Amino acid sequence: xxxxxxxxxxxxxxxEKLVHDAYAPWVPIIGMRPLPxxxxxxxLIEAGCVHVTEPELDGLIVLIPEDGVxxxxxxxxxxxxxxxGLGRMLLAYxxxxxxxxxLPALRLxxxxxxxxxxxxxxxxxxxxxxxxxxxxxxxxAMRKELSL
Numbered sequence: 001x002x003x004x005x006x007x008x009x010x011x012x013x014x015x016e017k018l019v020h021d022a023y024a025p026w027v028p029i030i031g032m033r034p035l036p037x038x039x040x041x042x043x044l045i046e047a048g049c050v051h052v053t054e055p056e057l058d059g060l061i062v063l064i065p066e067d068g069v070x071x072x073x074x075x076x077x078x079x080x081x082x083x084x085g086l087g088r089m090l091l092a093y094x095x096x097x098x099x100x101x102x103l104p105a106l107r108l109x110x111x112x113x114x115x116x117x118x119x120x121x122x123x124x125x126x127x128x129x130x131x132x133x134x135x136x137x138x139x140x141a142m143r144k145e146l147s148l
Contacts, residue, residue, distance in 0.1 A: 002086070004093045007050035007060070014057045015041050015050060022076035030113045035135060036062075036074040049073070051093065059086040063094055069143075070098040072108040091124055095146060104146055109139040118142075 007015055019041070023034045044050050044062055053059040058081045062074040072094050077086045098106055109132065110117045118140055122128075126142040133139070 002053050002056075002058075002089065004051050004061070004090065005054050006048055007045045007052045009042075009045060011050070011052055011057065012041055012045055015045065015052065015060055018057060018060060018078055019074070019076050021079055025079065026111070026114060030111050030137065032137065034111060034114075035137065036076065039074065044073075051090075051097075053086060053090070059090050061090040061094055063097055065101055065103060066107075068103060069105045069107050070094060070101065070103045072106055075108075087120060088124065091121075095144075098146055105143055106146065107141065107143045109134060109141045112138045112140050 019036050019039070023037050026034050039062070041050065049062050049064050051061050051063060059077040060074070061072065061076075064071040064073050072091070075087055075090050077090075094106055098104075106126075107129075108121065108126070110121070112118075112131065121142050124144070126144045129141045129143045131138065132141050
């Protein structure tokens with residue numbers, strides 16, 4: 001049974017490889033490396049923001065508490081595991097975490113060209129709140145309100 005746990009320092013190399021493998025196919029589509037490929041996973045793991053699947057590290061989610069909202073900074077699933085519900089499971093975990101932190105909403109942003117991701121988020125109840133520029137990239141900002 002797949003569960004989610006907080007990543008530890010020993011997971012860093014596997015986390016970085018997973019992020020690379022998950023986002024590499026997007027590089028030619030968006031014309032540059034997606035922002036998750038540029039993140040400092042050592043610092044994010046140390047801060048307790050990275051959560052990974054177990055027993056196999058096939059997916060991860062980066063969650064950053066903010067004022068009144070939980071930022072879903074990154075969701076990554078190993079490409080050969082796409083379509084098996086891991087992304088949905090990780091996003092459900094994010095909702096549980098937000099509720100435990102008494103945060104009434106989740107927010108995220110994704111590249112405008114990542115249309116399959118946008119469709120997934122919309123199917124889970126996220127709504128577009130705007131289009132923004134993020135470090136030279138065009139992103140769709142999305143939000144989901146939770147019942148606490």
